[in-house]
Amino acid sequence: MANEKIKYSNGCSPQELDSTSARWYQDSDVGTKLSGWVNIAPAGGSFAFVSPVSITGNQSELATKDFVYIKCISGDDVKVSFDAGSNFLVRLSAGESFASELDSSVARVIIGTAGTSTVEYLSGLGTS
Helix, strand or coil, X not given: CCCCCEEEEEEECCEEECXXXXXXXXCCCCCXXXXXXXXXXECCCCCEEEEEEEEEEEEEEECCCCEEEEEEEEECCEEEECCCCCCEEEEECCCCEEEEECXXXXXXXXXXXXXXXXXXXXXXXXXX
C-alpha cells in the first residue's frame, strides 16, 4: 500500500435565514464558501472499510482514528459523535456522507441511529 493514498475534499456554504424572509442567504459574517482538501497515505496499511452494515442504536464504534469516511446508505438518519457519545455533532440522511481528518484529541467515534440504518465507513490511521 506504499503507493496508495486517499485524497478527499470538503466544502460548505454557510447560510443564514433573514428574520423577515423565508429565503436563505449566504452568511454575511463569513461571506464565502469554505473548502479544503488533503492527501492521506495509510500508515502501515491500517485503513479498514466496512460496507454495508446494519446498525440500531449507538452500536458502531471506531477506536481513535486519523481519518473517517461515513455514509448513510439507507434507513433512518445516522448521527456521529467524536467524544465517545456525549455529543452527536453530525447528522446524515440516506445518501449523505461525511469525511474528515481527525485531531488526535478525538477519543472515540460513535455511529448511531434512532432506528435502523445501513451504513458504510472507512477509517484508519494515516499520514497527511
